Amino acid sequence: MSEVAAWYMDDSSEDQRRPHRLDPDEPVSLEHLEKIGVFYWKLNADIYESDPELQKIREERGYSYMDIITIHPDKLPNYEDKLKMFYEEHLHLDDEIRYILEGRAYFDVRDKNDRWIRIALTKGDLITLPAGIYHRFTLDETNYTKAMRLFVGEPVWKAYNRPADDFEIRQKYVQSLKCC
Template sequence: MRAFVRSTPPVEGVNDTVLGDTSQPVSAEEISALGWKLFTFGTDAQGQEKFNAMAKSQGYPEHDALNLDFSRIDEVQQLKEISDKLIFSNTISPKEPFFLALSGSWFTDIEDTINNRWIRLVVTAGDGVLIPSGALYQCAVSEADLKQISVLLRLKVDELSVHTFNDHYISGKDAEKHPSRATYSKSLGQ
């Protein structure tokens, strides 16, 4: 997984798939200081077992992880709603999403309020990311690449399904006002 400083912040409502690499790399330690946790698990059965063991150690419920296969986006309305939220809007989740990319690749733009910048994280198959509750981010992926993406996802909820999943992502102006956003900012000393 690699990360770098974006040359400009993401624009609400725009799926910005241009790489935009400023050649200013961002270290895993800098991302960790923002509360994000990055892992490399692999996509085979052993990698998925490591992901599930890590999820358990982080306090995630023992139910199965939700497999979001975006190749079915044209068939499943909830997948379309989820992708629209994550791609076209600044988003937060109060439930600390933890995912393992099984296939495909995309960008996740992370707001770095400590250094007043945005970081572009390049996520590829085998990467695991734990997103802190209240952190603002936006994803970017080309339409062709979207249908190649499959992820295992865990949220800190009792019941996880595609139907309940969509409710655990808050986007747009509601994201800025959500109580978990204030809690996240305080955790960064702001």
């Protein structure tokens, strides 16, 4: 498992597709991400259709459903609206699992002190965000990614925009942070 590129974000409101690093930079380690329930693997995206490592992860974690989405102005209907929607802070009642097959993207997640952490994803990066974590998604300035979306059972697309603190899964997630 290699190291993921992640850092605390600045408060700038300029283009969401820019890196938004603090000055000085404040990197975030994989160990820190794992403490807030975010897990990461580096795989060989060139062989995703037959990759035994991906198959093993899917079997161990029960990821029975998958599809592939291409996010680019020429490939995704209502691209601008979808990108805006993906970037609204929200949570899900199930884990969010994404595997970058091509291109680049960012997931932003809230830490236990409610600070934004930006996670830069490139080809071969597989990430899981726990149910109940506040997060958002955007592309970088290349405006392109192709990603595999994985689910346990049937896909659930429902996002609950913040505030969504009354959901039991959110309360369970927040409780899980108290131990660490």
